[in-house]
Amino acid sequence: MELVTLVRLEGVAKHVLLPDDTRLDILRGIDLAVAAGDHVAIVGRSGSGKSTLLNLMGMLDRPSEGAVWFRGEPVRKMRRGRLDRLRGRNVGFVFQQFNLLAGRTALENVEMPLGYATGREFWRRRRTATEMLERVGLGHRIESTPEQMSGGEQQRVAIARALVRRPALILADEPTGALDVETGATVMELLDDIASEADAALVTITHDLHVAARARRHFRLDTGVLTPFDLEGAPTPSAADSSAPELAASVAEPDAEAEASVDRAPRQDEAEPAEVAS
Numbered sequence: 001m002e003l004v005t006l007v008r009l010e011g012v013a014k015h016v017l018l019p020d021d022t023r024l025d026i027l028r029g030i031d032l033a034v035a036a037g038d039h040v041a042i043v044g045r046s047g048s049g050k051s052t053l054l055n056l057m058g059m060l061d062r063p064s065e066g067a068v069w070f071r072g073e074p075v076r077k078m079r080r081g082r083l084d085r086l087r088g089r090n091v092g093f094v095f096q097q098f099n100l101l102a103g104r105t106a107l108e109n110v111e112m113p114l115g116y117a118t119g120r121e122f123w124r125r126r127r128t129a130t131e132m133l134e135r136v137g138l139g140h141r142i143e144s145t146p147e148q149m150s151g152g153e154q155q156r157v158a159i160a161r162a163l164v165r166r167p168a169l170i171l172a173d174e175p176t177g178a179l180d181v182e183t184g185a186t187v188m189e190l191l192d193d194i195a196s197e198a199d200a201a202l203v204t205i206t207h208d209l210h211v212a213a214r215a216r217r218h219f220r221l222d223t224g225v226l227t228p229f230d231l232e233g234a235p236t237p238s239a240a241d242s243s244a245p246e247l248a249a250s251v252a253e254p255d256a257e258a259e260a261s262v263d264r265a266p267r268q269d270e271a272e273p274a275e276v277a278s
C-alpha cells in the first residue's frame with residue numbers, strides 16, 4: 001500500500017539577500033516527501049537551516065526556488081486565506097520555547113486554535129481542549145497559567161494546543177531543547193504516541209540523538225543540504241548508541257560553543273589563575 005504523501009518538497013532552495021547585497025543560501029536542492037503516519041527526524045548544527053526547512057514544510061514561508069506540495073496541491077498557487085485555513089486545519093507546530101500565551105490558563109491556550117474553527121468544532125472547543133489536556137496528563141492543571149507550570153508541563157500544554165485540531169502534520173522544532181533529558185524523553189514519548197494514535201505525520205528537528213532515534217527515518221541537514229542519515233548503519237547491535245559519537249560530532253551545537261566562549265571571554269579578563277589553567 002502506498003502511503004499518502006502529505007507534504008512534498010522538490011528542488012527547494014531558500015536564499016535571502018543580506019544588507020551588504022551578498023546572497024545567503026539557507027537551503028539548497030531539498031527533496032523530501034512526508035506521508036501520513038511517518039515519523040521523521042532531522043538533525044543538524046545550529047544555523048544549518050532546520051527552522052527554515054520546517055517553516056517551508058508548514059507553509060509558513062515560501063521557497064526561493066523549487067516547489068512545495070500539500071496533499072498533491074502546489075502551495076505556490078494557493079491564495080493567502082486558503083493557505084491560512086489549510087495550515088490551521090492540518091499543521092500543528094511545537095516549538096522549543098513552548099510559545100504559550102502568558103497569563104492565560106492552559107485551557108485558554110489549548111482552546112485558542114479552535115477559535116478559528118467553525119460549527120461543531122468551534123462550539124465544542126472547551127470540551128475538546130479539556131480532553132486534549134487530559135490526554136497529555138494535565139487534566140488537573142487546566143486552570144494553571146504557564147507561569148505556574150514547569151517546562152515539561154508547559155511543553156505538554158503546547159503539545160495539546162498543537163494537536164487539538166487533530167492535524168495531519170505535526171512539526172516540532174527542537175521540542176526537547178529547553179527540557180532536561182528525562183522530561184524531554186517523556187514529552188517525546190507523548191508526542192510520538194499521540195501522533196501515532198491520530199496517524200499524523202511527525203517531523204522533529206533535534207540535536208538529541210535519543211530523540212532522533214525514536215523516528216522511523218532520519219536526515220541530516222548540513223549548510224542547507226539535506227541527506228539521509230543512517231542511524232542504524234553502525235556495525236554493532238546497539239546501533240543508536242554506537243553511532244552516537246559520530247552523530248554527536250556531526251550535529252555538535254556550534255552556537256552553544258560560541259556562546260560558551262563569548263561567556264568565557266569576559267570571565268577570562270577577570271579570571272583567577274586556576275580557571276585560566278583549566
Ligand SMILES: Nc1ncnc2c1ncn2[C@@H]1O[C@H](COP(=O)(O)OP(=O)(O)O)[C@@H](O)[C@H]1O
Nearest residue numbers: 016024026044045046047048049050051052053
Ligand atoms: N530572513 C532571514 N534573513 C537573513 N538570514 C536568515 C533569515 N532566516 C534565516 N537566516 C539565516 O539562515 C541560517 C539558517 O537559519 P535557521 O533555519 O534558523 O537555522 P537552524 O534552525 O538550523 O538553527 C542562519 O544562519 C540564519 O541566521
Ligand SMILES: [Mg+2]
Nearest residue numbers: 050051052173
Ligand atoms: Mg532553529
